[in-house]
Amino acid sequence: MLKFILITTGWLIAHTPQIVLRMFSWILGHGIFFLMPRRRRLFFSNLDHAFPDRPRAWQAKIARQSSCRIIETALLSLASPFFSDQRLRAMSTMAPEAVKFFTDHHAQPYPLIVASPHIAYWESLTSLGLYMDVPLPEFGVIFRPVDNPTADAWVKSTRERHGLRLLSRKDGLAESFRILRRKGTVGVLFDQNAGLQGALTTLFGRVCSTSELPGMLAERSGARIMAFYPRRLGFWKLHFEAVEIKHDGTAASVTLALNRWLETSLSSDDNLCASWLWSHDRWRHQDMPAKRLRLETKRDLLAADLTARGLNAMPRKTRVFIRLPNWLGDVVMALPLLRAIRTSRPDAEITLIAKSAFLPLLESWSVADRLEPLPKHGLGYFPHFWKLRLRYPDFYLLFTNSVRGDLEAFFTRCRQRFGIVRPGRRRPLLTHRYAVPADFDEGQHHQLELWENFLRAFGLNGSLDQTPIAHRLAPIASATIGLIPGSENNPEKRWPVEHWRTLLHQLLQAQPTTEFVLLGTANDQPITAAIANGLDPARIHDLAGRTNLPAYVEKLRACRLLISNDTGGMHLANALGVPLIALFGPTNPVRTGPVFSAPVEILQPPACPKTGGASLADLSPDAVSTAVTRLLTPDS
Numbered sequence: 001m002l003k004f005i006l007i008t009t010g011w012l013i014a015h016t017p018q019i020v021l022r023m024f025s026w027i028l029g030h031g032i033f034f035l036m037p038r039r040r041r042l043f044f045s046n047l048d049h050a051f052p053d054r055p056r057a058w059q060a061k062i063a064r065q066s067s068c069r070i071i072e073t074a075l076l077s078l079a080s081p082f083f084s085d086q087r088l089r090a091m092s093t094m095a096p097e098a099v100k101f102f103t104d105h106h107a108q109p110y111p112l113i114v115a116s117p118h119i120a121y122w123e124s125l126t127s128l129g130l131y132m133d134v135p136l137p138e139f140g141v142i143f144r145p146v147d148n149p150t151a152d153a154w155v156k157s158t159r160e161r162h163g164l165r166l167l168s169r170k171d172g173l174a175e176s177f178r179i180l181r182r183k184g185t186v187g188v189l190f191d192q193n194a195g196l197q198g199a200l201t202t203l204f205g206r207v208c209s210t211s212e213l214p215g216m217l218a219e220r221s222g223a224r225i226m227a228f229y230p231r232r233l234g235f236w237k238l239h240f241e242a243v244e245i246k247h248d249g250t251a252a253s254v255t256l257a258l259n260r261w262l263e264t265s266l267s268s269d270d271n272l273c274a275s276w277l278w279s280h281d282r283w284r285h286q287d288m289p290a291k292r293l294r295l296e297t298k299r300d301l302l303a304a305d306l307t308a309r310g311l312n313a314m315p316r317k318t319r320v321f322i323r324l325p326n327w328l329g330d331v332v333m334a335l336p337l338l339r340a341i342r343t344s345r346p347d348a349e350i351t352l353i354a355k356s357a358f359l360p361l362l363e364s365w366s367v368a369d370r371l372e373p374l375p376k377h378g379l380g381y382f383p384h385f386w387k388l389r390l391r392y393p394d395f396y397l398l399f400t401n402s403v404r405g406d407l408e409a410f411f412t413r414c415r416q417r418f419g420i421v422r423p424g425r426r427r428p429l430l431t432h433r434y435a436v437p438a439d440f441d442e443g444q445h446h447q448l449e450l451w452e453n454f455l456r457a458f459g460l461n462g463s464l465d466q467t468p469i470a471h472r473l474a475p476i477a478s479a480t481i482g483l484i485p486g487s488e489n490n491p492e493k494r495w496p497v498e499h500w501r502t503l504l505h506q507l508l509q510a511q512p513t514t515e516f517v518l519l520g521t522a523n524d525q526p527i528t529a530a531i532a533n534g535l536d537p538a539r540i541h542d543l544a545g546r547t548n549l550p551a552y553v554e555k556l557r558a559c560r561l562l563i564s565n566d567t568g569g570m571h572l573a574n575a576l577g578v579p580l581i582a583l584f585g586p587t588n589p590v591r592t593g594p595v596f597s598a599p600v601e602i603l604q605p606p607a608c609p610k611t612g613g614a615s616l617a618d619l620s621p622d623a624v625s626t627a628v629t630r631l632l633t634p635d636s
Contacts, residue, residue, distance in 0.1 A: 002151040006078065013075050014082035021075055022235045029068030032279075039279055041413065043067070045392040046278045049317060050204040050266075065274035069120035069232065076236055077123050081158035085130055091236050092124065094131040098242035101226060106134040109183035111223035115190045115214045115245070117262050120275040121230040121238055125187050128228075129163040131240065138184030140165045140176055142213070180221035187228075188214045190258050192282045199252070199299040201259050202306075204267075205315030207347045208283050209297045210259055215251030225254055227261055232275055252301050256308050283318075283394075287416065289432045292395055293459035294344050316349040316369055321393040321414065323405050324354040324362075327489070328568025330447070331358055332575050333595055334399055336464040337451055338367040341397075343462050351393070353408070360550045361572075365469060385411035398430070399451065406430060420454050432458065443588055443611050448595050468577030468598050479560030480515045481507065481628075482578075484569045485531055486524030486544065492586045493566050495616045500531045502621040503563075507628065508539065519555060519569060520544035561631060563624065565616075566592065574598055581627050584608075585616030601627050 013021065033040050043063035044056075051059065080088065105112055116125050129136050143159075145168045146152040156166045164187070167175050176186045191211045192201075198209030218225055225245040230238040245261055247253040266273045281287070295302070306314065322338070324331050331354060341348065349369045352362050356373035363371060375384040385408045395416040396409045406429040409417045421433040434454040436442070442450060452464060485500050487493040504516065518528040522545030532542045547555060556562065556573045563581045564570040566589070574580050574594035582594060582602045588611045594600045603624060608614035 002146075002148045003154050006151055006154065010078040010080075011082050014079035018235065025068050025071040025075065025235070029071045030064060032070075033064050033067045041392075042281060043278050046282060048390075048392050049206055049283075049319075062270065062274050063278060066120075066276065066278045069275055070277060070279060072232075072235060073120045073122070076121065080123075080127070081161075085162075088127055089130050092127070092131065092230070092238040092240060094240040095242065098228070098240055099132070101242055101244070102128075102132055102136065103134055105185070106132075106137060109137050111180040111183055111221045112137075112185040113180075113214050113217055113221075113223045113225050114185055114187040114228045114242075115225055115258055116187065116228050117265075118189060118191050118277055118280070119229060119272070120232065120277070122189060123159070124230045124238060124240070125228060126159040126164050126166075127162050128240070136163060136185065138165075138179050138182060139163065139187065140167045140172070140179045140184065141187035142167050142169055142172055142176060142189070144169050176217060177220060180217060180223050186217060186223075188217065190214050192259070192262075193280065194297075196297050198297055199255055199301045200295055200297050201256060201301050202309075202315065202317075202347075203259050203263055203282065204317070206283055206317035207295060207302070207314075210255050210301075212251050212255050212299065214258060215247075215254035218247065218254045219249060219251040222249065225258070227258065229272070230275075231271060252304050256301060256305050259305075260308070289416065289418075289458055291459040292416065292418070292432075293341060293455055294461045295347065296459075314346040316347060318345060318347045318349065319351070319391065319393045320345065320348045321351045321353060321372075321388075321396040321409070321412065322368075323396070323398045323400050323408065324352055324358070325399050326355060328358065329571040329592070330399070331362075332568065332571040333448055333592075334451065335365060335367070335469070335575060336448065336466045336595065337455060337460075338365070339465045340452075340460055340462055341455070342367055343465075344460050351391075357549055360548075361553065364550075364553070382407060382411050385409075389413040397455075401427075403429075418454075418458055420450070434458070443591060445591065446593065446595065447591055466596050468596050469575050479558055480517050480541075481511070482517050482519055482556060482559035482562040482564075482573070483531075484519050484562065484564035484567055486520040486527050487565045487567045488521060488523065490587075493616070494527070495565055495583050495585075495619065497527060497530045499617070499619070499621050499624075501535070503624050504531065504535060504540065506621065506625045508536065510625070510629070514560070515539045515541065517555060517559070518542045518544055519547070519552065561628065563628065570594065574600060579631055581624065581631060583616060583619060583624070584612055585614050585619060586612055588612040599631060601631055603627055 044059060047059040047062060116122055126141060141164050143166050146155055159166055179186055192203050192208040194209045194211040199212050200207060201210045214225060217223060225247060227243045227245055230240055233239050245257050247257050266276055324334060351370040351372050352368040353372045354362060359371045359373055362368060375381050389412050393412055393414040396414040398405050398409060398419040401420060406427055410429045416432060417430045418432045419427055419430045420436060421427050422436045423438055427433060434457045516539060518532060520528055524544045528542045528544040532540045556578055557576050559578050561579045562573040565583050566587045570582050571594060574596045577598045579599040580594060582600060584602055584604050589602045590611050593602060603619060605614040605618035
């Protein structure tokens with residue numbers, strides 16, 4: 001049946017007036033572009049990744065032309081078996097340098113590999129013999145067979161009518177090597193979407209998986225490599241061109257040289273660029289969810305690729321959007337994971353989406369390439385994310401667990417959106433979900449562990465770096481002791497004011513040369529004012545609500561020691577490497593305790609379970625004072 005359909009359709013196309021076919025190609029090509037939004041977005045995404053500096057009007061023109069040329073190619077593939085040799089010759093010409101190349105090869109045969117890029121009219125290679133004044137040496141072309149044996153036999157017979165032999169990718173490789181040993185020619189379609197069987201390389205700075213077949217054949221046979229391609233001059237009007245590709249005889253050099261030639265050709269020639277199949281997902285091997293956060297394939301040529309291009313670091317062309325949590329402490333705890341993503345995907349252009357107040361802090365961490373502030377709530381909130389769709393993110397990671405966050409990601413039209421789903425919940429707007437195992441008791445595991453499990457489920461590799469991000473500013477001898485007595489989101493997490501005052505009385509006597517700084521937000525000012533009331537103003541400095549986040553960071557860095565409730569500032573100080581005494585009562589330090597490898601002592605009330613649940617009022621000032629002495633004199 002398939003053979004009958006191919007023959008009938010091909011015959012009808014071959015006998016249809018060309019003006020009708022030209023109109024059909026134009027209408028259907030533009031229909032694909034305008035009426036298939038997912039396909040149109042893939043066109044634009046590929047072109048924007050490859051040519052981010054080109055105007056959108058240029059990208060749209062190339063996309064429309066490419067779409068039409070796909071249809072032209074399909075029609076020609078079906079119709080060409082019914083064309084006479086005379087008609088085929090009338091449709092095409094060959095560049096003089098290409099003719100000379102093959103003529104010289106005929107006079108002095110040598111192993112030759114003809115590599116064709118995956119562009120429109122790719123099957124025209126099989127008609128090569130029509131345009132030569134001399135007979136071609138033995139010529140085999142590697143192709144992908146049709147699944148239907150009857151249809152495959154018919155396709156093979158029609159493509160072999162001009163003297164070339166079709167060799168199946170499944171069982172024709174051995175014959176390819178034999179042809180090359182006989183100083184013949186082998187034609188290969190080289191592709192940048194070889195999946196896990198290809199080699200990691202870059203194309204337009206973006207990691208892809210390139211077929212190594214031309215390189216493997218060349219390495220084992222010593223063959224020369226020629227890039228051969230059709231240039232479109234008009235509807236079913238072609239001009240064949242050829243360029244010899246220089247290489248050092250290794251498979252790697254051939255693979256990399258072909259990619260560089262293709263990249264240069266597409267960048268400098270709009271006509272050839274429009275013939276490349278931009279509607280194909282050339283970087284699809286990176287889309288596999290289970291391996292999204294790492295680079296993996298059969299062979300890694302990235303180091304050699306960078307060296308050949310004179311680059312010291314991987315171009316960051318894979319666009320990753322990461323929605324950070326809304327609380328400062330959670331943002332800080334995510335830092336080891338952000339570091340791991342940067343290591344696991346060195347090609348990632350990381351965009352962090354977070355509250356605008358956090359952006360100066362995030363910038364200082366140097367783990368992102370772009371920072372995107374959350375817009376103000378209102379009518380323009382979700383339209384802001386709709387505008388971000390034109391940045392064409394490749395995948396979107398959500399550390400949030402809200403419908404709002406899922407809607408944000410959905411409006412960017414990112415094809416892959418990853419998040420965590422807890423038992424009994426649904427997040428239908430995500431495309432890929434990490435389901436928290438039913439036996440995973442979050443109260444017995446740290447939040448960082450859950451996030452790590454989430455990311456490793458999608459390919460994150462390597463260990464987490466939990467070293468602090470900065471050193472303290474001032475020498476220890478002259479530094480202050482900081483206190484954070486507030487808590488933004490839960491009054492039960494606050495140690496009582498009278499306990500703070502008692503502690504300060506004790507420390508003022510025990511540390512006669514030390515000054516103390518009270519830190520917090522504007523909402524904490526009543527608390528800090530009550531604590532400082534009546535105490536020595538020359539040694540007690542109340543800065544609650546008087547610092548923005550960068551200044552807050554600097555004050556923390558200057559501390560010799562910090563005493564804090566369970567709050568965002570506690571996590572920030574820990575990340576800065578400041579020695580810390582963390583006061584936990586009702587909350588769970590097993591789940592939300594400090595994560596960085598700086599000196600930390602967690603204090604809980606007597607008889608309090610490790611997972612929290614007691615009142616902070618039961619934690620005495622004497623216990624905290626003793627811990628201060630212990631932490632400040634660790635050798636005693």
